[in-house]
Every structure is written in structure tokens, then in C-alpha cells.
Amino acid sequence: MDRQQAENRFAELRKQLQYHAHRYYVLDNPEISDTEYDRLFRELLDLEAQFPELITPDSPSQRVGGEPLSAFAEAVHNLPMLSLDNVFAAEELDAFAEKVQRRLNSSAQLTWTAEPKIDGLAVELIYEHGLLIEGSTRGNGLVGENITANLRTVRNIPLCLDAAAPERLAVRGEVFLPRGDFAELNRQRTEQGQQLFANPRNAAAGSLRQLDSKITAARPLSCCIYGIADLRSVPCQNMAELFVWLEQMHLPVNPLVKICHNLAEIKAHYLRLQQLRHELDYAIDGMVVKVNEFNLQEQLGNTARAPRWAVAWKFAAAEAEAVIIGIEYQVGRTGAITPVAILEPVHIDGTVVRRATLHNQEEISRKGLMIGDTVLVRRAGDVIPEVVKPLLERRSGQEQAVVFPQQCPICEQALHRPEGEAVTRCGNLHCPAQKLQRIIWFAGKSGLDIDGLGLKNVEKLVEAGLIKDIPDLFALPKEQLAALEGWGEKSAEKLLQAIEKAKQTSLARLLAALGIRHIGKTTAELLAEHFVDLNQLLQTTPEHLLTVHGIGEQTASSLCDYFAAQENRELLARLLDLGLTIHSGLKKTAVSGQLSGLVFLFTGTLSHLTRAEAEQRVKQLGGEAVSSLSKKVTHLVAGEKAGSKLQKAAELGIRVLDEQEFLQIIGE
Incomplete structure (x- = not known):
């Protein structure tokens, strides 16, 4: 490569790397893989080693990351x-x-x-x-x-x-x-129609x-x-x-x-x-x-x-090229229809990959995917591989458009797409596929984590007619279990012991296990920190849920709708009848500190800290921060426009602090 060619290639590489670094570091929305970025960067370094006079202060080799966003100081x-x-x-x-x-x-x-x-x-x-x-x-x-x-x-x-x-x-x-x-x-984000990370x-x-x-x-x-x-x-x-x-x-x-x-x-x-x-x-x-x-x-x-x-x-790249040879449609526990690409087998990071998620119909349209496309596939640990994008330059003209089904592939009920959502759903709550997925979720790692009840074993038990719904897990007959092909008395006994152990659970784990829309592990823990027991949660309202830090309108509505359904209340009642024991709240690790034994409630607008920051300060120093007023509150911190809680606190004899007094207590 002569000097002029080197200058031209250097200018091209610099432009590409600056563009992709901006998308990666600043916009958090990369267009190319890390491997491709590394390849371009190494080409730049090799070029600069060969022609050091080309190095300029604004070369990507002289910079780190990207410019800060103007939205932040x-x-x-x-x-x-x-x-x-x-x-x-x-x-x-x-x-x-x-x-x-x-x-x-x-x-x-x-x-x-x-x-x-x-x-x-x-x-x-x-x-x-x-x-x-x-x-x-x-x-x-x-x-x-x-x-x-x-x-x-x-x-x-x-x-x-x-x-x-x-x-x-x-x-x-x-x-x-x-x-x-x-x-x-x-x-x-898929359910809400938002762009995926x-x-x-x-x-x-x-x-x-x-x-x-x-x-x-x-x-x-x-x-x-x-x-x-x-x-x-x-x-x-x-x-x-x-x-x-x-x-x-x-x-x-x-x-x-x-x-x-x-x-x-x-x-x-x-x-x-x-x-x-x-x-x-x-x-x-x-x-x-x-x-x-x-x-x-x-x-x-x-x-x-x-x-x-x-x-x-x-490490070696966890990406590869593959061809989409067909599409299957899976039915999830909430009725969500998820398209899955069937691929010509390809090796990625030591594993043969034959399937990759396409998320939803909007994602297929946004990426412009077609059956027959050569695509970039990314594998990320245990998460099912996903199709990143089609390689348009590889198209032959024989590719076929993706036609989304109008009926559930399992129960054949008409599919619908709720207004404002990206996900198409099967609305039949008795759809066999939904019931199976709810059982798998309940028994799996995201649920009660019952040892020995992975996907394949749940499918076997459902096929054998031993399980039709979640509570049936707690009423499995040992004799019929032991008689299943590939099982025996020891295997049956081991599984029943694991199920018995799983009956002792926490409120947070149960909430996550039920598979309620918008209630994942973190949200379940937030709820378990706030509510004493399941009964209190069953009686709550959307308005009260919105007072819980971290709970939004969608979550509040979804939770109340779930508990309002008679069949869900009957499911919970049956679980309790079969021996499910729920420990109230989360097991919290005791934190000693200068606020140990004190309970703080914040009301009104704080000027020095946000409410979330103030609550974290309290917890970090060994105290407890709550979101509702009761006799156990020891200190009410009142910011600007504090409401009726001030008067009620006075009636209960609770000490009221302004923000400056609170900051003095925590040493700021």
C-alpha cells in the first residue's frame, strides 16, 4: 500500500470508527458487532504502525469512549x-x-x-x-x-x-x-413495543x-x-x-x-x-x-x-452468519406469540445453534427479515440466540415475506393484538400451550426452582396426564410417578421431596413464580418489602400500589387484574390447601449503623436529595424507610408542600424533621 492509499484508507477508517464509537458509547445503539469494531480498530492500528506520520490527535487510537451527553452535567x-x-x-x-x-x-x-x-x-x-x-x-x-x-x-x-x-x-x-x-x-420492552436492547x-x-x-x-x-x-x-x-x-x-x-x-x-x-x-x-x-x-x-x-x-x-466472537429456513410460532405463559427463526445449523462459541428468537411481528418488520435471508446471529449465554440483522448484500431474490398467523398455532383461537402493544396474543386462558408454559415457569428457576422439574420433565408429566395446572404439582401420586418410563421409586421420591421443600417459600418468590405480566423478580421483591402478607396484597388497590416506590401504572393494573380473576384466586386457595406456606416479606440482612432501629417516612419535595436517594441513605445507615404512615414510624421528614401526613404524624406523636435536620442526622 502506497502513501496515498494509506491516507485514503486511514480517513475512511477514522470516519467509520468515530461513527460506530458514537453509536456504541453515547447512543447505546450499535450497528455492528464488537468483533467487527475490533477488526476495524486493529486495521487502523496496523496502518498507523506502518505510517506513524498519519496519527492525528483526533484519531480513534488517541481517544477513549465517546463525548458525554449534553443532557447530563x-x-x-x-x-x-x-x-x-x-x-x-x-x-x-x-x-x-x-x-x-x-x-x-x-x-x-x-x-x-x-x-x-x-x-x-x-x-x-x-x-x-x-x-x-x-x-x-x-x-x-x-x-x-x-x-x-x-x-x-x-x-x-x-x-x-x-x-x-x-x-x-x-x-x-x-x-x-x-x-x-x-x-x-x-x-x-417487547410487550410494550419498545426497541430492544x-x-x-x-x-x-x-x-x-x-x-x-x-x-x-x-x-x-x-x-x-x-x-x-x-x-x-x-x-x-x-x-x-x-x-x-x-x-x-x-x-x-x-x-x-x-x-x-x-x-x-x-x-x-x-x-x-x-x-x-x-x-x-x-x-x-x-x-x-x-x-x-x-x-x-x-x-x-x-x-x-x-x-x-x-x-x-x-474471547472469540459469539456471532455467526446463518440462513433462515423457516419460522415457528411459540405461545408463552401470558399468551404472547413469539416467532422463532429455524436456522441451518451453525456453530457459535462452541455450540450448534438451530433456532433464534425474532421477538415479535414489529421486530421482524423493523429489521426487514425474510425467509431465506442470510442473517447475523448472536448468542448471549443461556438466553436464546437472536437474529441481529439480515445481510442484504447476500439476497438472491428467492427470499419469501414473513406472514404472521391469524390463529393460535396450538388452540386455533383467533389471535389479537391489544392497542398500544407490539405483541400479538392468544386470549384463550385455557390454551394448552399457555398452561404448560405457566407450569414450567412456576417450577423453574424464575419460580420456586423445584429441583428435578425442568422443561422436559414437566412436559412428560403433562403428556402423562399427571399435571393439568400449577396446583397439580403439589398433588403428584408417587405410584403413578414411579411407573413413568425412565423413572422409578427413587426418582419419584427425590422429586416429591424437592416439591415438599418448595412448599416453604417467600412472598417475593411466589409472586415471581405466578408469571403475572410485568411482575418479575425485582418488582416482586419491591412488593414483598411493602406488603406484610398475601392477604394484604390481595386486598390492595391500583391507587395504593402506585404509592410503592418502583411500581408503575402497568404493573399496578396487571397485578390487580390478576387477583380480581376468580380462577386465579381459586388457584391460590388450592395451593394453600395443598400445603404452600408463604413467609411474609423478604428475609433482610440486618444492617447496623447510626440509624439502626429508626423508621423514616418522607413526604413533600426534597431539594437536596431525591426521595429515592434519601431512602437509600437511611437504609445504608441501618435504618428503615417506609412509604406509608403508621405507629412504627419514628421520624417524618417533611419537604416542601408536605400534605396531610404532617397533622397525622403530630397526632401519633411522631417526630417531624425538615430536610436540613435530616441531613444533619445523617452527617451531610
């Missing part, structure tokens, strides 16, 4: 938040290690840390005097978005640290959405960039801390000591971090993480390798965009 990083260089093979890791040794001018044995590379959104958390005062995204590495209010809703991020924390501490980490919650979030990373980024922190709070985000900004701010000499110290500060760190004493140990841990990859409840796309000793990290320094003492060893 800017947050300036005192020390840049850098990205990581990538390697894709063991030989490339060897070359990286050799380069590190040359730069150190030493042949001495190095120690390393190796940890999962979580596929989430990079954030910085700043603590002063132990209190979280600011949280931000990476942005362009120098300036990010101030998303403090949203990060305070992430449940495992502590709002205050141990008393031994330094005066100022800036930690860096990754916020992510667990796989199961990602699948549930996309299911809800491409992957858990985009879902986490989209959740953190909400202008309303209540939306963020309703999503079960988690955080994992992997480092600090200023090495001199902590009493540690290396990464190994740092991870121990971070745990002592009650900051969340990954349990799969490993200290490695040579490259062989690093490679062994990479293979282990590769095997664990799809068993983890969070997405990882590789492993991060770092020089362990801080003094050596400082000696090695950084490039404009990445440290010279760390590298990301990426």
Missing part, C-alpha cells in the same frame, strides 16, 4: 479514565508480556492479576470522608457524564465507606445488568442514562470495582493488596480475580473463565491482565488511550 476526571488494548490469542499475550519486560529492562519474574472483563459501562465513584459525592461515566476519558443520582440507586454501591477510608477516594468499576434481568427487561451492556448503559432516577432504581443493576484513580490514595503496594482492601471497604469486587505468577497460570485462568463464561449471571467478553506491582505500573506508564501495564484478552 459534565464530570471532569482528575486522572484520565483510559481504555484497554486488546489481544486475541495466546501468542499475542506472549508478545505483550515480552514488551512489558523490555520496557522494564528486566528479566525478573513478574506477578500479574487476571480478572473477568465484565461487559458493562465503565464508571468512576468519588468518596470524600467516606461518603459518595459523585459518580460519572468514562465519557471521552477526560470528561464524563455526572450520573450521581442514578448510581446511588445501584444496590451494591455503598453510599458510605468504612471509617478507615481515605479523605478522598476515586474508584473505577463496571456497572452491569445480570443476564436473567436483561432477558426479562427485553421481554417487557442489543445486549446487557447496552441495557446497563441505557438504564444509567435515564433522566428519571426512578427508572434506574427499578432495574437491578450491579457494580464491580476493578481499580482506583490515584495509587497513592490507598495503603496498598499492588493489585492483590488493593482487592483485599476494597473488600474491607465493603466495595464490590469480582471473586474470580486471580493472582498469577507466570504466563502459564494466566492462560489456565483464561481457559477456566472461557468455560465458566455462560454459567455466570453476567456477561464477560474476555479477561483483563494487569502487572501486579504499583511501582512497576507507574514505571510502565500509559499511551494516550491505554495503560502499558494492562491488556484485555478477548
